[in-house]
Amino acid sequence: xxxxxxxxxxxxxxxxxxxxxxxxxxxxxxxxxxxxxxxxxxxxxxxxxxxxxxxxxxxxxxxxxxxxxxxxxxxxxxxxxxxxxxxxxxxxxxxxxxxxxxxxxxxxxxxxxxxxxxxxxxxxxxxxxxxxxxxxxxxxxxxxxxxxxxxxxxxxxxxxxxxxxxxxxxxxxxxxxxxxxxxxxxxxxxxxxxxxxxxxxxxxxxxxxxxxxxxxxxxxxxxxxxxxxxxxxxxxxxxxxxxxxxxxxxxxxxxxxxxxxxxxxxxxxxxxxxxxxxxxxxx
Amino acid sequence: xxxxxxxxxxxxxxxxxxxxxxxxxxxxxxxxxxxxxxxxxxxxxxxxxxxxxxxxxxxxxxxxxxxxxxxxxxxxxxxxxxxxxxxxxxxxxxxxxxxxxxxxxxxxxxxxxxxxxxxxxxxxxxxxxxxxxxxxxxxxxxxxxxxxxxxxxxxxxxxxxxxxxxxxxxxxxxxxxxxxxxxxxxxxxxxxxxxxxxxxxxxxxxxxxxxxxxxxxxxxxxxxxxxxxxxxxxxxxxxxxxxxxxxxxxxxxxxxxx
Ligand SMILES: Nc1ncnc2c1ncn2[C@@H]1O[C@H](COP(=O)(O)OP(=O)(O)OP(=O)(O)O)[C@@H](O)[C@H]1O
Ligand SMILES: [Mg+2]
Numbered sequence: 001x002x003x004x005x006x007x008x009x010x011x012x013x014x015x016x017x018x019x020x021x022x023x024x025x026x027x028x029x030x031x032x033x034x035x036x037x038x039x040x041x042x043x044x045x046x047x048x049x050x051x052x053x054x055x056x057x058x059x060x061x062x063x064x065x066x067x068x069x070x071x072x073x074x075x076x077x078x079x080x081x082x083x084x085x086x087x088x089x090x091x092x093x094x095x096x097x098x099x100x101x102x103x104x105x106x107x108x109x110x111x112x113x114x115x116x117x118x119x120x121x122x123x124x125x126x127x128x129x130x131x132x133x134x135x136x137x138x139x140x141x142x143x144x145x146x147x148x149x150x151x152x153x154x155x156x157x158x159x160x161x162x163x164x165x166x167x168x169x170x171x172x173x174x175x176x177x178x179x180x181x182x183x184x185x186x187x188x189x190x191x192x193x194x195x196x197x198x199x200x201x202x203x204x205x206x207x208x209x210x211x212x213x214x215x216x217x218x219x220x221x222x223x224x225x226x227x228x229x230x231x232x233x234x235x236x237x238x239x240x241x242x243x244x245x246x247x248x249x250x251x252x253x254x255x256x257x258x259x260x261x262x263x264x265x266x267x268x269x270x271x272x273x274x275x276x277x278x279x280x281x282x283x
Numbered sequence: 284x285x286x287x288x289x290x291x292x293x294x295x296x297x298x299x300x301x302x303x304x305x306x307x308x309x310x311x312x313x314x315x316x317x318x319x320x321x322x323x324x325x326x327x328x329x330x331x332x333x334x335x336x337x338x339x340x341x342x343x344x345x346x347x348x349x350x351x352x353x354x355x356x357x358x359x360x361x362x363x364x365x366x367x368x369x370x371x372x373x374x375x376x377x378x379x380x381x382x383x384x385x386x387x388x389x390x391x392x393x394x395x396x397x398x399x400x401x402x403x404x405x406x407x408x409x410x411x412x413x414x415x416x417x418x419x420x421x422x423x424x425x426x427x428x429x430x431x432x433x434x435x436x437x438x439x440x441x442x443x444x445x446x447x448x449x450x451x452x453x454x455x456x457x458x459x460x461x462x463x464x465x466x467x468x469x470x471x472x473x474x475x476x477x478x479x480x481x482x483x484x485x486x487x488x489x490x491x492x493x494x495x496x497x498x499x500x501x502x503x504x505x506x507x508x509x510x511x512x513x514x515x516x517x518x519x520x521x522x523x524x525x526x527x528x529x530x531x532x533x534x535x536x537x538x539x540x541x
Pocket of ligand 2: 329330365441
């Protein structure tokens, strides 16, 4: 008898909480395709529209905020003189070299750190420390050691990517289920086979994702390095434009930087989808 | 004896002090036996199996197979884990072949062998599927096919059918018995399902908990091994005796935990 009164009293304390059906506020569920496409277009179109409206209807000095048309015009100008192409190629080249070096080293180092507690103990403290030193803070040192050519810029990207990427790759390795490694031993695999045929394929999606995130960092660093000392590059373009108050060219530089970064990201996402079909949540 | 466990003790150092998980375990298993170890959750069953598999070292005592002490894992012992351990990037076929691949079996032979065992567990039509496309029971059957493909001398199984529905479980039981009769394989299976143990094994070790000890060893002699035997009084006697053994232990565990 006490039990039932107990149950009733606890029920009376519960606040009713209706759950209304929704399309927009679905948690971790797919939304209808047209809605998704619509929202994605809005995401880009709305800021553009606002920008256009502000520059058209408010009387703003184009030196302060150029209109979309001004920026498009500046783009055409920089494109026709091939300056923009030269700058983009210069920045891409630096990022490419620095990032490939950093990735080529950090992926094996990260895998070793994740797989072998001995190597982790040896490297994790120093890497953890280095990671918290902002890479741009190394610029004066790099100029002192390596001059003002390409080397300090590539080195800057290397420093900015290597430590982060190693630690992120290490983490993906640590999450390989122990059961999976042990079943490999039971099936007759040795350590090397377990590393190459089980751990490596298991962490591949994690590695691709780590590289995707750190490429974004590399792309930012190259721009920062060019702001300070360079003869060409997208960062250089922006700093020169700033000095001569060519605001429209600053916008061109920023937009090109953003679009290239987004393209990198999409490329890596595509890579992940085609190479690691098994890792996607969907069946 | 084929598989010998001599005075095995296993303890873990935890932050609350030393935890004695297995105490004075002695088991003698002849070739071709089907042994079940039954015990409540937390009685150290998985821990015991890990010592036999060679994944872990006993604190003292030893495990011998064919007269040689076990020093590490090896393909003479196949194992089916309590949790699903398929390689998610490999197809069902590749999963089943993987042990043979690791042991250098040429492609054609390992394909045939794996296909044979996939057929045995009834998953031929899923050979190309990825593990994420399978149900839990199907995953476990792939794991069994994978373990069998290497033709191990001993098959170690850690509650392999715990997640299966009654009917799939029954089918798996038939399959295990059939396999056991046809081959000379020794099976050491862990379960907490008393009926499963009585139905499958020719001998049962009932384990007590905290610390895990062999409480009783029971020889099972059933008139036959069809599922109708489960209505037979001999079957009930074995089951009830085991249930009583484990129940006593359950109360003790509660008292000990308090
Ligand atoms: N590596 C470990 N470190 C510390 N304690 C452990 C370790 N492995 C197991 N234990 C402890 O040993 C005891 C037995 O664990 P085990 O997994 O062998 O139980 P089990 O009989 O398989 O239970 P279940 O039926 O739930 O699977 C538990 O109390 C567990 O906490
Ligand atoms: Mg267990």
